[in-house]
Amino acid sequence: MKKTITLLFTLVVGYAQAQNADSVTIRKIYNEALSNGKSYEWLRHLTKQIGPRLSGSEGAQKAVDWTKQVMEKEGFDRVFLQDVMVPHWVRGAKEVAYIQNGKQKTTVPIAALGGSVATGPKGVEAGVIEVTSFPELRALGADKVKGKIVFYNRPMDPTKINTFEAYGGAVDQRANGATEAAKLGAVGAIVRSMNPLHDDYPHVGGMRYATGVPLIPTAAISTNAADLLSKSLKENPNLTFYFKQSCETLPDAKSYNVVGEIKGSEKPDEIIVVGGHLDSWDLAEGAQDDGAGCMQSIEVLRLFKALGIKPKRTIRAVMFMNEENGLRGGVQYADLAKKNNEKHMAAVESDAGGFTPRGFGIVGTPEQRAKVMPWKPLLAPYGLLEIGAGGGGADIGPLAQSGTVLFGFRPDSQRYFDYHHTAIDNFEVVSQRELELGAASMASLIYLLDQYGL
Structure with a gap:
């Protein structure tokens, strides 16, 4: 009996210590994102210097080239392109x-x-x-x-x-x-x-x-x-x-998914994806949909590097191409993952705007969702209260067929459709603080996924 009590005490103390260490790390993630974050200035360049990025367009190709350069400059372990043929529709005269x-x-x-x-x-x-x-x-x-x-x-x-x-x-x-x-x-x-x-x-x-x-x-x-x-x-x-x-539809054009990764130190063959879609509609700058999600995803990897967090598993940021009118980037990514026998443990997508973080929707088994629930006390202080069954994301959706657990980042939804697919989805409608809070929220979830798996 005494041995059992001692063991239980040891387990409880160990769990409390782990929770405290995780709490400290998550606090550091938020501090770094809010003090030294780069997502907002990256978004400024994407929207103001490149602008609309409909699949097959010159803007889409410029965005591919630039995001690849950003991830290379940040010193990620590997940065590469995945070829994908995309629809090429043009609007023509007003x-x-x-x-x-x-x-x-x-x-x-x-x-x-x-x-x-x-x-x-x-x-x-x-x-x-x-x-x-x-x-x-x-x-x-x-x-x-x-x-x-x-x-x-x-x-x-x-x-x-x-x-x-x-x-x-x-x-x-x-x-x-x-x-x-x-x-x-x-x-x-x-x-x-x-x-x-x-x-x-x-x-x-x-x-x-x-x-x-x-x-x-x-x-x-x-x-x-x-x-x-x-x-x-x-x-x-x-x-x-x-x-x-x-308007008219031209022949399919060659484009790319842009991928950057930090190699895992213990389980490099297990991959956690975080991403958004790089393409946008042609009427505006595509700031909320989905420049915000893309820049947050790159920021997740930057936060790991800036804080010296060495992930156990490989963390990938993926800029998916062609979500808006074909989803070919997401399909191609999943097809290549299957062809290369890659094991994707989890995937997180941000495609609901750069608004105040509320939580994450989870697509997985009840057992997998239950694994996440003990993390809620660690995330609740940052407003992440809505964590449970829900949607993942269109681009990461094809990965579900291989057993990947999907997480959809949930920001506040009240203002998203004010701007969605319109001529006013420009840089000025994005709050720097909300954007940075979102990046920190995603990084915190990925930190916990990496530490404890599913």
């Missing part, structure tokens, strides 16, 4: 749209959705059918839809506290709206922007065409324009809508 209501013509903000075809040089003008769902559209039938422009006007649900849930409840209109409209003979589709605010900024994003269905042009209109069009239709169901866009 889009034009207006509502023709009797003799009154009202210009409205519009932007082609990524992957859409052009309208042709004369544009498209037709009557409008307003719907809020695909079942509602199908119930109308081809007789009412043929020759018309379908207007999808389902807003993001404002009662959802997590705005990503609201986004998920509305985004099918953007992704598949053109296909569903074309099946019934529509000549075009316009979509209410994925935005909880009422403003004049169209929110773009990717769309896709189904095989065997006519390709019709599709675009997003601002939420204010959507409200105006809906109100005008109630007053005059016979009004017409005109829009013109000149």
Whole structure:
């Protein structure tokens, strides 16, 4: 009995000592990020000196070259590129749209959705059918839809506290709206922007065409324009809508994932990934989506080096290419990992903006999630209270097939969709302190993952 008590006492003391040592290290991580962090100035260069980075563009290639140089300058153990062929869609001339209501013509903000075809040089003008769902559209039938422009006007649900849930409840209109409209003979589709605010900024994003269905042009209109069009239709169901866009899809282009790593000292064959996507939409600088996540990921490795933390496992920062309109970088990374027989223990992605950290979503087994729960007291003092089952991230998603546990960084979601995929997603909307807190939060989680595994 005495031996059992002694053993339990030793275990409890040992656990307390480990917790204290971890607490001290995590405090050092935050101190370094908030006092000497580089993520904000890196983001300034990425956004102001390089700017928009849509896959296949000159900006995307400049971002590849520059982030590789940054990681080499920081002295990471290995920095390399992974080839990936990506879609190359270009917007062309600025889009034009207006509502023709009797003799009154009202210009409205519009932007082609990524992957859409052009309208042709004369544009498209037709009557409008307003719907809020695909079942509602199908119930109308081809007789009412043929020759018309379908207007999808389902807003993001404002009662959802997590705005990503609201986004998920509305985004099918953007992704598949053109296909569903074309099946019934529509000549075009316009979509209410994925935005909880009422403003004049169209929110773009990717769309896709189904095989065997006519390709019709599709675009997003601002939420204010959507409200105006809906109100005008109630007053005059016979009004017409005109829009013109000149976008086109060019042959696939060669691009790259950019990878930097610190080799593990004890288990170098076990890899922990931290990353974001380097590409962005073409209307703005891609600061929140996802320049912030990329710069935070590089900062994680810098923090380890600056503090002399020698990880047991290999830590990789990955700048994924082509999340916005194809996800080919994430797929290619997972394919190469499988081909090279690499063991990825965990992957962390930051693709929800550089806002105040709230926690991490975990994609893994209940047992793996349970392994993380004892770390909550270490992370709670830094506001990381939302830790549990949840999403990981689009780019790291393909790694789940090989058993990798996925972690999605969760910042506060309230302002993200104010800027997401718009012309105002620029450097000025990012808070330096919030960005640095996020980098420290990710580094702290990765420190614990490296120390204790899953």
